[in-house]
Amino acid sequence: MKILDINVINFRNIKEKKFEFADTVTYVYGENGSGKTNLLEAIYYLSCGKSFRNVKDSDIRMRETEYFHVDGTVSSDDTKHKIAMGMKSGEKKIILDGKNIKKVSELFGVFIPVVFSPEDTSVINGSPMIRRRFIDRMIASIDNDYIIYLKKYNYALEQRNKLFREAIDNDENLLYAYEKILTENGIIIAERRRETVDKLNEIITDIYFRITGAKDRIFVNYKSEFTDGDRDDLLLRYRNKRGNDKLLKRTSFGVHTDDIQIVINGENSRYFASTGEKKSLVVALRIAESDIYNKIKNEYPVMLLDDIFSELDEKRRRNLLKFFIDKAQVIITSPERYDIGTGVAYINMEQIDG
Amino acid sequence: MNIIDELKEAFKILPGVGNRTAQRFTFYAIKADKESIERLSRLLNEVKEKIHPCKICGNPTTEELCSICSDSDRDHSTVLIVENIEDLYQIETAGKYRGVYHILGGHLAPLENITPEKLRIKELIERVESSKIDEVILALNPNTAGEVTSIYLYDLLKKYKNIKITKPSIGLPYGSTIHYLDNYTIIQGINERKEIKGY
Ligand SMILES: Nc1ncnc2c1ncn2[C@@H]1O[C@H](COP(=O)(O)OP(=O)(O)O)[C@@H](O)[C@H]1O
Ligand SMILES: [Mg+2]
Ligand SMILES: [Zn+2]
DSSP states (O other): OEEEEEEEEEETTEEEEEEEOOSSEEEEEOSTTSSHHHHHHHHHHHHHSSOTTOOOHHHHBOTTOSEEEEEEEEEETTEEEEEEEEEETTEEEEEETTEEESOGGGGTTSSOEEEEOTTOOHHHHSOHHHHHHHHHHHHHHHOTTHHHHHHHHHHHHHHHHHHHHTTOOOOHHHHHHHHHHHHHHHHHHHHHHHHHHHHHHHHHHHHHHHHHOOOOOEEEEEEOTTSSSOHHHHHHHHHHTHHHHHHHTSOOSSGGGOEEEEEETTEEHHHHOOHHHHHHHHHHHHHHHHHHHHHHHSSOOEEEEESHHHHSOHHHHHHHHHHHTTTSOEEEEESSOOOOOTTEEEEEGGGSOO | OOHHHHHHHHHTTSTTOOHHHHHHHHHHHHHSOHHHHHHHHHHHHHHHHHOEEOTTTOOEESSSSOTTTTOTTSEEEEEEEESSHHHHHHHHHHOOOOEEEEEOSSOOBGGGTBOGGGTTHHHHHHHHHHSOOOEEEEOOOSSHHHHHHHHHHHHHHTTOTTOEEEEOOOOOOTTOOGGGSOHHHHHHHHHTOEEOOOO
């Protein structure tokens, strides 16, 4: 998977600029605030029409402008695609190879970047929702149908919640119909999450060791109410929760309450890991994600390494780069320019008009 | 609001008519000769007065029963359930189906305030209890709302032991709707329908 170039207009502080990337490593430097993370965000945006920073499109558009636009060329297995995306007067436009696309989900799988930003430890510190999203995005990038199961599940969840919220939950047949959809799709979702967590566990301790040199035992603990019990048990459990759900005015049982704990030496990292350990864990998880993707798709996603150099010491930096150099396309940002080898393209963000 | 603006706003209730088109319609109405405007307003009135849902299936008609329900050549013991009139028309256009219909008027979706009593479900149960029906075909749209509605109807109908409950057997793309399907897919789906043995 590669990105060859990107054309960015009115995207945060980038007014209008075309960037080209090397096959191996592109090194983006410039002082803080110059727009390095914004460039990575624009690249990520091209893959899915969303920011990895969890913000609205209106935050992305350059202040005091009417629209923003990104377009770029990506390639996978030597097949090139052109993606263009933009937002004008509240309307989003997505174009793949010259054709208009209605939903971003149709773009899925065309271009897959993985963002490393050790500063962002929300996958450890944040809510279970953020960890579910981490695992779901990972699964969706290797399994095209997964999004459909999630959509069906979430659809049924919202409809069932509405029945309790408005206290119109007296029709048992209707509750049952939604519980059926929740059960059927929840079983598949839990299965996929379980399989993916198992794959993570096969490699995560080793990856962590290779970055940090520390012999810590890392374990990803999938916590779900959906892991035991067959279809009929699960249906019954929804039924038994109806009284409780009526009081809570929402659905309290199901894979939307799953969590994925990252455990270090037997302790939940969310509460017990140091800041440094959390940063290393975040990086290790991203490497594992890329590795799993590679095992299935036979190519690496594009690695977007945001400011990892100032977060990690010299040894960890070199260890991290070793994972990807000569395997994946890497785009690195850093406030200072270091020479890191031959064949590297450099982009100076300070030469960009803002 | 003056009468011109009001007329323009009124035109905007038509599907696919936005500001510009509504404006064109309004100017046309001002310029057009008296007879054609009178004819249009008479027909619009009559359509509301004379057209009503068929007593049995819900299909719009000027009579008590629609042309399908009053056709003695059709098989009245096989009832195909669709969400909307558009779906019925699409299946009729495909041409091979010889049973009768029941129009629900949509699918279940509490978030859009469509609860069971908003659909013609009570009418369906009355129909099943009062006439001789051997088979009900659940031909709801192949999306999650249609699936929920099918499950719901199946659970209501399964106690009528001598009625076979079936659904079209088509590998329909998730999220599609019947009135966008081609004739071949529709005919094949209905011909090769499968019995639902439980949800
Ligand atoms: N919507 C926006 N319009 C204009 N400038 C923005 C917008 N959003 C962020 N910025 C600017 O972008 C800069 C931060 O860019 P960033 O990519 O985070 O820098 P860094 O190079 O440190 O990663 C800040 O100066 C900020 O004011
Ligand atoms: Mg930054
Ligand atoms: Zn009729």
